[in-house]
């Protein structure tokens with residue numbers, strides 16, 4: 001009797017622990033889902049704001065160093081630097097740079113851009129975006145804000161859809177470095 005009684009209490013305790021444990025796990029899972037929904041993944045966010053090294057890492061012309069990993073080209077001209085987003089403004093394909101032609105050509109439907117992002121031909125309705133950039137005062141690296149984009153309204157000319165370059169070379173989309 002005593003033994004049976006002890007055994008029953010032990011079983012009851014066991015199932016009680018399992019029950020409370022299950023409930024705790026369920027509540028914990030719900031809380032985690034709630035947290036993930038309202039507080040976006042830090043890693044995901046950090047992918048949209050990232051560093052690409054120092055201005056001195058970029059000589060005159062176009063750098064494709066970050067095209068694959070970060071979807072940007074870095075361009076240095078006489079006045080400074082800008083980061084252009086390597087997403088075609090037609091349907092989002094990735095254009096390729098042809099150094100001999102000094103043009104970007106989109107492999108999907110043939111849009112053509114110059115190094116400034118102006119549309120020289122094809123179906124793209126707007127210029128290539130440029131991303132906001134600034135210098136980190138601590139380590140001197142360039143910080144790119146991928147989602148903060150310059151998107152000017154182009155003018156239709158005989159050469160394509162254009163924007164005056166000087167109007168694009170303004171903060172925070174251009175670094176005079």
Ligand code: FES
Pocket residue numbers: 088089090091092093106107108109110111122123124
């Ligand atoms: S996606 Fe580039 S031309 Fe269509």
